[in-house]
Amino acid sequence: MLAVKSTLTVRSVLGVVAAVVMTMASTGAAPAAEVTGAADNLRTGWYPDEPSLAPAVVAGGHFEKAFSDELTGQVYAQPLVANGVLLVVTEDNWVYGIDPVTGAKRWERKTGTPVNALEAPIACADLQPRVGITGTPVIDTEHNVAYFVANEVLGGAIVWRMHAVELGSGKELPSFPVTIEGHAQNLSGVNFQAAQELQRPGLLLMNGVVYAGFGSHCDHPPYEGWVIGVSTSGHLSTMWAASANGGSVWQSGGGLVSAGPGRILFSTGNGNTTPGAGDPPKGPGHAPPEGRLGESVVSLQTQTDGSLKATDFFSPFNSKLLDEKDIDLGSSAPVALPPQFGTPTVPHPLIQEGKFGSVYVLNGDDLGGMGQGAGGSDGVLQELGPFGGVWGAATLWPGDGRYVYVPSVSEPASSNETKNSLRFFTYGQDGAGNPHISLAATTPEEFSFGSGSPILTSNGTASGSGILWTTLCPVKACAEKEAELRAYTAVPGSSSPKPFWSGKVGLATKFSRPDASSGHVYVGNHDGRLIAFSSPMLTPSSGALDFAAPLGGHLAREVTLTSTGTEVEVRAVNPPTGPFQASGLPAKGTKLKPGQSITVTVTFTPASRGTVSGEFGIVTQGSEAKVALSGAGEESAQERAEREARETAGQTTSTGVLTSSSLVAQAPGSSGASPLISLTKLKLNASASKLSTRRRRLVVTYTLSTAGTVKVVIYRRLNVHGCKSGSGACVRWVATKLKLKVQAHAGSNRLAVNLGTLASGDYRLGATPLAPSGAVGYARYVRFRTSH
DSSP states (O other): OOOOOOOOEEEOOSOOOOOOSSOOOOOOOOOOOEEOTTSSTTOOOEEOBOTTSOHHHHTTTOOEEEEEEEOSSOOOSOOEEETTEEEEEOTTSEEEEEOTTTOOEEEEEEOSOOEETTSTTTOOSSSOSEESOOSOOEEETTTTEEEEEEEEEETTEEEEEEEEEETTTOOBOTTOOEEOOSBOSSSTTOBOOGGGEEOOSOOEEETTEEEEEEEESTTOSSOBOEEEEEETTSOEEEEEESBSSBOOOOGGGOOOBOOSTTEEEEEOOOBSSSTTTTSOOSBOTTSOOTTBOOSSEEEEEEOTTSOEEEEEEEEOTTHHHHHHHTOOGGGBOOEEOOGGGOOSSOSSEEEEOOTTOOEEEEETTBOOEESOSGGGOOOSSEEEOOOSBOSBOOEEEOSTTOEEEEEOOBOTTOOOOOEEOEEEEEEEEOTTSOEEEEEEEEOSSOEETTOOOOEEEOBTTOTTOOEEEEEEOSSGGGOSSOOEEEEEESSOSSSSOOOSEEEEOSSBOTTOOOEEETTEEEEEBTTSEEEEEEOBOEEESOSEEEEEEETTOOEEEEEEEEEOSBOEEOOEEEOOOTTEEEEOOOOTTOEEOTTOEEEEEEEEOOSSSEEEEEEEEEEETTEEEEEEEEEEEEOOHHHHHHHHHHHHTTOOOOOOOBOTTTOOBOOTTOTTOOOOOOEEEEEEEEOOSHHHHHHTEEEEEEEESSSEEEEEEEEEEEEOTTOOTTOGGGEEEEEEEEEEEEEEOSEEEEEEEEOTTOOSEEEEEEEEEEOTTSOBOOOEEEEEEEEO
């Protein structure tokens, strides 16, 4: 298939979309795609698009430190990679845009003066010496904007401000930062006191609003738990308080969950005066007591005016004991399980733990209320333990039978900050068809208080591809002794699984998660360093090259291969054969540092009509980068001239056909031959008129060899999670609803297309010619971009 590439930018302003030449199927604007903490808005911690992080590769002896960047300030927030930029924020209020392959700083900025945690009114050594950006940001990849919340000293006062910066430059957007201040919309008389609050949970972007959770810093009363929303246009939109008496939203950094349209799930902690005063009384989940939602899993729903309302909750029957002993539920974040874990009776299960050590399986659509089980017990699907106390969140693996992993860092049913283990649970169903988990394995080594929450990387749900990654602190609070990033197989080989790989990461920050992207694992630490681990990788800009050329002619295409991991050394080269020739192949022994690349030119010179395939490969340490080649020999210029002369004389002769499934030419004499049809030119133009620009009118011109039908489909470019900018290997083209078939005559044709229903983004238009006989010609493609 010959892809004709060009770039066209179609700009527009808001206006009424009018019909043009063709009436097309309508499609709504695509929802914003986010890169966020714990991989997704369900907070699963599952990164399914990491085939380069295969267990054999990680265990192969070449997976090692790729770079270590020195930053200013401790890194508590999870690093994030989006649109080719690695975003890292620190407690000194520094924000960095880093090259995710080389570690080079592309930009950096300081957002404001961080707060001294050792001075009044905070006077707390829990997170010290400074408090700045603690919660994990969220990135709107469609608009390339990162949002985060910073603690700052402004005019002598402590404030919290929501920032929005361009991911490519670090420049602050207009109308930002937004100061968070005011009173709770759901509780009269409850005011936000910035000096008493800590913004620890990961942020959530939903329906044009960025939501942040707040809780106490060191439990200095008075404090409340908050969920606060700031619109992407830069306005404080909602302020909701869990209780007038505590109820922190802390979750050890775990993010707010979005498990449905306009719905937010999270957990809360203890009160700040009389134990139990801010916790819910016994009652059903769908009647949550507004203002008494401490020690609970809470579901909020956005209202038409943008405010938030509690619509469901769960609180343990012994919540008062949890409050009294500071073994609160809100030390752990809820995780909404994906569809692979649902059942017909419970399609949306939820996992929640806490300091007490119990593991709860909840029905996400009916959380369970307070004391609604038999004899006033918990009305939940399942309760296990108590095991060790959890400061963080679980993660999961939908492959190999399905697993859930729970990190524990204290003794069971105790707030004593000591040691415990990482636990592996298998998933199944009980006799009633409800989700059910069972303990399968426990690590023999202990995880001290402060050890992080795990993530899981895999190649989709391919069996054996899952790796569980987590940070182990060998001593309490990760102090004075170097921590390790550890890798476990997703399926434990025994009841006492051990890591198959580990790497030193310096002094760790408490409860932090690593991040994974494009074959790398990133860890931020207490020393103010961002450490990346990877293997040698030579990544082609395209995994396959397609050619179509006439007999006696040739076509050349280029592919760039970039070192995207640690340094690459070429061990061998496997050139192509047959009608394919390659130039620019590296010599054996060539070394490429991270970010360096080579360009290989492949030439296709067909000797006969029909299709042929091949490949070339470059072997490096432990792997081979391959590029597949396919070519189709077409009629020569002389043959085409002769055929066109016959057609003009009414003497059309069948010499070949393209099949609709493979879009390749059959050899002469094949059965079912039909007249060949070809689309020889394809071009896009955006009209320059003011009216047409507003309507986003796109003109398509093409030349057809014979009269027939042309099928036109517009595809949108979507990046796989963590896609390196410009890497064709992790790009998907998804068909939009803009599809049509038009009758066309031989020679030049012109078609006007209305793009008013398309959101801003990168697209390509595909045109496929169809002959009256049913023959299918080669499709051609042209890329373009729309923007507002």
